[in-house]
Amino acid sequence: MARQDKPQESDRKIATWQKAIEIDPHNELAYRNLASAWAGQEKWEEAISAYAEAIAIRHEYADLHYPPEKALVGTSNLDEAFNYYQQTLELEAEYARAYLNLGHVFSAQDKAGKAIAAYRKALEIYPDYAEAHVNIGGIAYQQGNLNEAVASFEAALAIDPNYVEAHCNLGSALAQMSLLDEAINCYERALAINPDMPEIAQNLNRIYLRLVPRWHFPMMNDRHRNDCYNRALRKAIRSDSIVLDIGAGSGLLAMMAARAGAKHVTSCEKVKPVADMASKIVKLNGFSQQITVVNKISTDLEIGTDMPAKANILVSEIVDVGLLAEGVVPSVAHARANLLAPDAKILPKAATVYGMLVESEKLYAEDRVQTAAGFDLSPFNDFSSKYTYLQNYLSHFPHRVLSEVFEVFAFDFCGASIQPATKEIQPVINDEGKCHAIVFWFRLWLDDEIFIDTSPMVEDTCWMQAIQLLPSPLELVKGDSSIKILAQHNCNYITFQISG
Numbered sequence: 001m002a003r004q005d006k007p008q009e010s011d012r013k014i015a016t017w018q019k020a021i022e023i024d025p026h027n028e029l030a031y032r033n034l035a036s037a038w039a040g041q042e043k044w045e046e047a048i049s050a051y052a053e054a055i056a057i058r059h060e061y062a063d064l065h066y067p068p069e070k071a072l073v074g075t076s077n078l079d080e081a082f083n084y085y086q087q088t089l090e091l092e093a094e095y096a097r098a099y100l101n102l103g104h105v106f107s108a109q110d111k112a113g114k115a116i117a118a119y120r121k122a123l124e125i126y127p128d129y130a131e132a133h134v135n136i137g138g139i140a141y142q143q144g145n146l147n148e149a150v151a152s153f154e155a156a157l158a159i160d161p162n163y164v165e166a167h168c169n170l171g172s173a174l175a176q177m178s179l180l181d182e183a184i185n186c187y188e189r190a191l192a193i194n195p196d197m198p199e200i201a202q203n204l205n206r207i208y209l210r211l212v213p214r215w216h217f218p219m220m221n222d223r224h225r226n227d228c229y230n231r232a233l234r235k236a237i238r239s240d241s242i243v244l245d246i247g248a249g250s251g252l253l254a255m256m257a258a259r260a261g262a263k264h265v266t267s268c269e270k271v272k273p274v275a276d277m278a279s280k281i282v283k284l285n286g287f288s289q290q291i292t293v294v295n296k297i298s299t300d301l302e303i304g305t306d307m308p309a310k311a312n313i314l315v316s317e318i319v320d321v322g323l324l325a326e327g328v329v330p331s332v333a334h335a336r337a338n339l340l341a342p343d344a345k346i347l348p349k350a351a352t353v354y355g356m357l358v359e360s361e362k363l364y365a366e367d368r369v370q371t372a373a374g375f376d377l378s379p380f381n382d383f384s385s386k387y388t389y390l391q392n393y394l395s396h397f398p399h400r401v402l403s404e405v406f407e408v409f410a411f412d413f414c415g416a417s418i419q420p421a422t423k424e425i426q427p428v429i430n431d432e433g434k435c436h437a438i439v440f441w442f443r444l445w446l447d448d449e450i451f452i453d454t455s456p457m458v459e460d461t462c463w464m465q466a467i468q469l470l471p472s473p474l475e476l477v478k479g480d481s482s483i484k485i486l487a488q489h490n491c492n493y494i495t496f497q498i499s500g
Contacts, residue, residue, distance in 0.1 A: 013037045028057040032098065039105055047105050055098045096126035103135055112139050130156040134166050141173055149173045164190045168200055180207050181272045211271055215462065219317075220250055222462035225452055229253055229317070229347070232446035234260045236313055236345050244268075244311035244339055246298045246331055247318045251278035251291065257315060258290040265290055266307045270297045299334050311340050315347045321391045321454070322466035322494050323353055323411070323442045329491040332413045346414050348444045353408040353494065354455065355440035355487075357427055357476065358467075360399035364436040366390060367469055387495065389466040394439055394456035402435055402476050404428040408487050408494065418491060425485040435474045438485070438496045441465045468496050476500075 017034035020027055035050030103118035116139055119132040126132075137152030153170035156163055171186030187204040191197060219225065233253070237243070237260035245254045248269035257265045267282075269275035275295035282291045294306045303310055314335055318326040332346065340346075367384045369377045406427050411418055441454040441463075454463040476483065483500035 010037055010040050014041075026057050028054045031057065032101075035101065039101070039108075042108065044105050044109050048102065051098050051102050051105070096122040096129050096132070099125065100129065100132055100135070103132070107135070107139065112143065115139060128159050130159040130163050130166065133159070134163070134169060137166075137169060137173070141169065141176075146173050146177050150177075162193050164194050164197070167193070168197075168203070171200075171203065175203070175207055180211055183207055184211075184273055208273060211273055216249060218462040220252060224459070225317075225462060226252070228446055228450050228452050229315070230256050232347050232450045233257050233315065235447065235450075236260075236347060237262050239263060241313050242266075242307075242309055242311045242341075243313045243315060244298070244301075244307065244335060246314070246316040246335065247326075248275060248278040248293055249317075250274075251281045251293065253315050253317065254278070254291045254293070255282060255285055255287050257313070258287045262290065262313070264292070264308055266292050266294060266301070266311070268294045268296050268298050268301055268306070270295070298331050298339070301339055303339065307339065310344075311335075312344045313347070314340055314344055317348075319348075319351070319442070319444065319463075320466075321464050322389055322440065323351055323444075324489060324492050324494060327492065328413070329411070329418050333417060348446045349414050349448075350410070350412050350445040352410045352443045352445075353440055354405050354443070355408050355425075355438050355485075355496075356401055356405045357403040357429070357435045357483075357498075358394065358399050358437050358439050359402055359433040360394075360397050360436050361434075363390075363392065363394075363397040363399060363467065364469060364473065366392065385469065386471065388493075389440075389468040391464045392467055393460055394465045394467070395460065400431065400433055402429060402431050402433050404430055406485075408440055409489055420490045421488070423487045425487055426481065427483055427485060429476050429478055429480045429483060431476075432478045433476055435476050435498075436470060438468045438470070438498065439465050440468070440494065440496075466494075470498060474498065474500065 014034060014037045017030045017037060020030040021034065024030070031050050031054035035047045035054060038044075038047035038050055099118045099122035103115045103122065106112075106115035106118060116136055119136045122129050122132040133152045133156035137149040137156070140146075140152060141149040150170060150173050153166050153173065156166040157170065160166070167186045167190035171183045171190065174180075174183035174186060184204065184207055187200050187207070190200050191204070233256045237257055239261055241257070241262040243254070243257045243262045243265040245257065245265055245267035248254060248267040251267060254265045254267035265287075267278065269278055272295050275293055279293040282288055282293060292306075294301065296306065301307060314332070316328065316331065318328045318331055320326045336344075336346075367390055369380055371377060404427065406425050408425070409421060409423065439456065441456065443455075444452045446452070452461065454461050454465065456465050480500065483498065486497040486499075488495050488497075
């Protein structure tokens with residue numbers, strides 16, 4: 001569209017071009033400029049009329065028996081008008097531009113069908129009109145036709161690979177389709193062509209927020225966690241150490257291993273932007289010769305391609321608040337079978353999960369409802385987390401501990417193959433009250449001496465506690481021995497059932 005002029009300037013331009021037309025009624029350029037000026041004032045019908053005159057004048061000499069009145073551009077006779085223009089000898093980019101501008105006018109009037117028709121006519125005249133493809137794609141995007149939008153933006157880029165707007169729009173469409181890696185590539189290409197585009201940097205950041213969980217930041221800033229891993233790696237690393245780091249993140253653990261003297265570290269990361277950033281950070285800190293960051297999950301790694309040899313040290317920190325949900329058990333099992341030397345050291349080497357019964361109305365209200373403002377809202381509990389656990393710091397909620405701490409499961413990552421398990425626990429009830437939740441956490445043994453504890457009874461770590469709310473509160477009596485907890489894990493998740 002024409003740029004928006006100040007009212008006085010726009011009026012002056014309109015008067016100038018109208019005067020030019022009075023002097024020469026066949027001045028096609030004057031009509032085109034007048035149309036642009038009318039469009040700048042959002043006077044769409046006047047703009048359409050002027051564009052129609054511009055197109056008709058240039059072509060009428062070639063076929064005088066066809067009256068210009070048939071060129072009713074902007075009306076239901078658009079196809080008839082184009083058929084008229086096809087009779088001429090000059091089908092040039094200039095006339096494609098006229099149709100493009102008409103498309104802009106129709107688009108501004110929310111006449112999507114006519115706008116698309118005008119853009120397609122522009123492409124019939126001038127097939128290499130990248131801007132027409134972009135505008136068709138823009139309308140398709142607004143209508144939710146994302147596949148059509150992507151095809152149009154890609155067609156524009158096939159014509160002009162440096163078309164910044166096409167890269168940006170393609171990125172937006174791909175993001176809407178949750179093709180986030182592809183969307184990132186589009187935005188990054190746009191910024192490489194034109195770095196001065198803060199709105200694209202904002203779009204890129206929004207995708208990063210979707211791809212990169214916020215827990216990365218408290219994890220990197222957890223001094224106790226970092227100190228434990230650093231000390232354990234310094235104890236384990238030798239000058240001939242080949243290290244596999246599963247879950248690169250920022251590259252922090254890989255750099256700890258390299259700094260401790262490892263011969264080589266392969267650090268794998270499944271999220272491409274995170275893997276790219278880890279490579280950047282590794283290079284920034286001077287470890288590019290020792291560390292290779294691979295954008296793969298560990299189960300896709302190949303010896304001789306991604307790793308120079310089988311590793312004799314495995315380090316990872318792929319544990320969530322409930323220990324298992326990030327895949328530590330199957331990942332370590334696969335690495336032991338395929339990527340590690342038989343005598344490899346594994347950090348962490350083991351973990352123990354603990355739990356206790358807790359009363360907390362405030363915590364229960366995080367994911368359960370009964371009444372509000374005198375209304376029964378309990379059916380909404382169908383949307384509550386019945387088969388999973390919340391993630392919160394227990395210390396941030398008023399609560400009472402109703403049982404002694406009990407051991408749930410112990411996991412030896414260096415021992416026999418870990419299999420799904422079921423365990424019945426009889427907790428010691430040391431206080432009466434209303435039980436709302438089973439709270440559980442873990443102690444992560446990096447080696448025989450160094451461990452990280454995520455208990456609510458110690459200082460907060462980057463891990464919260466896992467909190468499985470009961471379907472409904474359970475009244476407990478001190479010393480009650482009838483309470484039973486059935487704990488289960490499938491190597492990926494821990495769940496509980498309580499009865500009594």
